Amino acid sequence: MNLSIAAVAHSYGDLRTIERLDLAVEPQGVVGLVGPSGCGKSTLLELICGLLEPSAGTIAVGGAESANERLAGCAYMPQRDQLLPWYSAIDNAGLALRNRGQSRAQARESAAALFERFGLAGFEASAPQDLSGGMRQRVAFLRTLVSGKPVLALDEPFAALDAITRGEMQEWLAAALRTDPRTVVLVTHDVEEALYLADRVAVLSARPARIVAELRAPHPRAADRDAAITDPAFVAVREEALRALHGGSR
Amino acid sequence: MKRWLYPALLIGLLIGLWQLASSTGFLAEVLDVEEFLVPSPAEIASSLWENRSLLAENAWVTLREIVFGFACAVAIGLAFAVAMHLSETVRLAAYPLVVASQTIPILVLAPILAIWFGYGVVPKLAIIALVCFFPITIATLDGLRSVDPAAVKLMRTLDASRWQIFQRVEVPTALPSFFSGAKIAAAIAPIGAVFAEWAGSSEGLGRLILLDNGQYQVARMFASVLVLSAIAIVLYSLLALAERRVVTWR
Ligand SMILES: Nc1ncnc2c1ncn2[C@@H]1O[C@H](COP(=O)(O)OP(=O)(O)OP(=O)(O)O)[C@@H](O)[C@H]1O
Ligand SMILES: [Mg+2]
Secondary structure (H helix, E strand, C coil), rough: CCCEEEEEEECCEEEEEEEEEEEECCCCCCCEECCCCCCCCHHHHHHHCCCCCCCEEEEECCCCCHHHHHHHEEEEECCCCCCCCCCHHHHHHHHHHCCCCCCHHHHHHHHHHHHCCCCCCCCCCCCCHHHCCHHHHEEEEEEEHHHCCCCCEEEEECCCCCCCHHHHHHHHHHHHHHHHHCCEEEEEECCHHHHCCEEEEEEEEECEEEEEEEECCCCCCEEEHHHHHCCHHHHHHHHHHHHHHHCCCC | CCHHHHHHHHHHHHHHHHHHHHHHHHHHHHHHHCCCCCCCHHHHHHHHHHHHHHHHHHHHHHHHHHHHHHHHHHHHHHHHHHHHHHHHHHHHHHHHHHHHHHCHHHHHHHHHHHHCCCCHHHHHHHHHHHHCCCCCCHHHHHHHHHCHHHHHHHHHHHHCCCHHHHHHHHHHHHHHHHHHHHHHHHHHHHHHHHHHHHCCCCHHHHHHHHHHCCCCCCHHHHHHHHHHHHHHHHHHHHHHHHHHHHHCCC
């Protein structure tokens, strides 16, 4: 399912967060968004998902423009994992199915296969607060996958993790997207992460956000991450992105 | 261990001091009253034992009033809290009324209710429910309103209906607050029961205290108070137990 954002603007009262932003994502394409802190990245994801309405411009998810249709087409992974502490890991992962009227047993059955595949087997019944940071992020990501929606809006999925876990999680997400491709908008403040995971990276300016550069990633979701991110082509694009980022925030 | 030992030691110490002060006649001298008006803990204990069947009979009456009055308060308090949470109109309209309900002096209201409804159980339930529903309503409403907006957003992207958001996010979030309110209510319920019985009743611990007051049966008054406290402590402990069983994620 494709996503298109045309001339979108948004403000919270007097605070202008986004200014005339255009962005198109082809079906099953992955676009990374990087930008300075507080520039409006999360706001843009909420706009895409139909949680907010733009004050100008249009956002279409698979051609549908209304907020409700956008909500139906997009799965959102919030900045903090937002696992509900009163549900077990697997019940958190299956929340979308439960909300659509499936029984607890059905939802668990559907989520269980993914738990197996993503190295979470054995932790189905664990409380979220008993899981490690990396596991929590994986459960939160599974929750977005299980919802079965064609567009994924991921808000800094690995920001809370240490560097090593983070690299592992990036490889894990790359693998997940290789086997189960979706249209993805990935927000991160880590240029390297964006360039490794996305096909294209849009660099945003400081608030109000607009796109100051769009870069094509040389080796999106390569199986060998270490080789990919040390490749000279990758390093060159990363430097270009960093320059755009620092220029845009000044 | 310390949870039981420390309060037991403190209570033991206070009782010891009291025993000493009253049996030496020191308290009566300081207060400048007859010695039989200042019973020692030992005298109270023997009064408790000698009057056990009388106290048990009256305690049973008061216990029933407290339990049913408290149950009414929970039902009314929850209904108010939920209605005030779901509808801003109801919240704005009812909030001043809920607060005002606590400014009614029950010493004034209790006799009026006794005149209207007689010596039966109805005015007692009304008074107990009136003092108990306030902490339950306010605490539960605060709990419902403390819901993390990000969790609600997440649920919306997971296709949750308003009802499902209520059931799966708002209710679990509010449960600890509800229990706090209910525990406060449990501790003050016996006070309501005593006032209600003073205004007009033919049985109950409050009524017994009133009679004993007229006859200078000070030791038995203390015994009644002890039984009342025991009722409150048991009710409180049951709620704390229920809270631990229900709110497992804290
Ligand atoms: N509900 C809101 N009401 C008013 N202002 C808001 C609201 N949410 C966010 N803002 C403000 O809008 C601006 C953009 O916020 P947003 O969360 O989109 O930024 P961000 O790029 O995601 O930041 P970060 O890198 O810290 O996640 C910030 O200045 C923030 O303070
Ligand atoms: Mg953000």
